[in-house]
Amino acid sequence: MIRSALLARRAAFAAALVGLSLSLAPGLAHAGMTVSGKPKISFFATGSPGFLDIEGESSTITGTDDGTRLSFAVPMTSVSTGIDLRDGHMNNEYVKVAQFPNATFSLAKADVKWPAVLAESTTGTVKGTFNVHGVDQPVDVTYTAKKSKTGYRVTAKFSFDVSAHGIAIPSYLGITVDPKMKADVQVDLVDG
């Protein structure tokens, strides 16, 4: 379970990255967009039996913009599930942060519809690439981007399966974590 929690956090990070990249899509028109404020990346996993609710959170994310693609990275060690031992299991036994320190997400900037008018919002679903444990997998990201005075507030969600990333299904003292996890991201993007 601890391991699964760790995985979930990583996945959440990845999701956050995805969301960020989506938000940066407007960056197409505004190359060099950067993350500002306090981003929030959450991953959600469920352990059974007993419907154990696991949420991992991070507020650390970096973004790069090469003009055509937006890429985001979340250091997995920044993801916290609220239990240190569980975080340690997730990072060291499942995600293997020594080899794969970051969860990353990238997408084509042009795939995102960016709002042009202050307070206007756009929503959509785009395809991106989520990487955790060193394995790329395509993901569908649902996003909302709202134009702000300084840039965009972007929220994004996606689902992922840690087993598809080569991560063992976490199990601890009889509790097994569902490999299907979800990630939520909220981030403010500004023109660099």
Next chain:
Amino acid sequence: MASSLRAPLRALLAFGALLLAFLPGQAHAYPWMIRHGYTNCAQCHVDPSGGGVLTDYGRGQGEILVRTHYTKMEESPGKSADFLFGLVPLPDPLLLQADVRGLVIPEPGNVRAILMQGDLRAAVQAGPVIATGTLGAVSAGAQGAWVTGSDAGWNLVAREFWAGVTPAKGWMIKAGRMNLPYGIRSENHILYTRSVTRTTTNDDQQLGASVAFTSKRFRAEVMGIAGNFQVRPDAFRERGYSLYGTWAPEKTLELGVSSLVTVAQADVDTLAPRTRQAHGLFTRWAPLEQLGVLAEASLLVSNDDGTTTRGVVGNAVLDWEPKQGVHLMGIGGYCDASFADQGSPAWTGGGAVQWFLAPRVDLRIDVFDGVLYCTPGATATPMGLLQGHVYL
């Protein structure tokens, strides 16, 4: 009757309004575990409504999350979480747990010591079927769980023995002697809300059958009560139902409702035919990472040999854990079991310190003023209690 209902209804509505007023955007509930995301009991307890035998995961969390650590915990607890610290390896289907709980009561010119619990608990799981039971001894009290009948000495007690089956994920059907599903399950059996509704885990278990449901946000249990067959004669046995249902809108907030109706030909207290009802609300909430709030209130309706009375009972507990394993509590209670009697309502208020100081060991000191049980007109008295608990 309508007018007599207004007061308790107003009290209950006020309690509900109070809960709603305190609901924040971010909520927490269970003092120790909900702030870690544990809204349900089923991960850590064999009984999906909590209490009783711990699962392997529950024993592990007892080491990881409950007790104080004096150095950073970097490894899994391993054998230190196992039965008898792993000295006697158990086969996978078997869970064993020994609990010893003692109480010291300082009195003027005397110090009284009571063994409240000396239980061996066991559970065996084979596929979807599980069976559990307890057998132990007490030096005083717990009459409702007595197997032997010594009025002036030690007695054997069997608090729980039931078998259950899990026909589908999240469901359990149980039959046997079990804790009544009502309100916030707590080891603290002197809480008015537990003692007045007769839903303690000390000795208020009854024989019956129940259906329990657990999901990510909801849990519930409904029990048909056949009576306490460790009480004789049959006229004393209560029949009826008991239930609760909860909703956890956040992983740190749980809101619940409870209901109980029982009928006995002769009540164990009044010896008259009696119908008891209790209907209440409760919440478990962690508004801050280190703070838990437990609150519960119930309307009480009793028909004693044709005369109906109404009352109200409530408890609130604030549990602050400034350092893992160290709990500082504020506890309050109010009980007016019958608005019709002339005695003043019972109340209690005080504080407690509970320290999970070592693997499987906790100490607790309670200091309070008021009335220990819901006794109309009783004189408030300052009291102190020292409690020690060890489980293996």
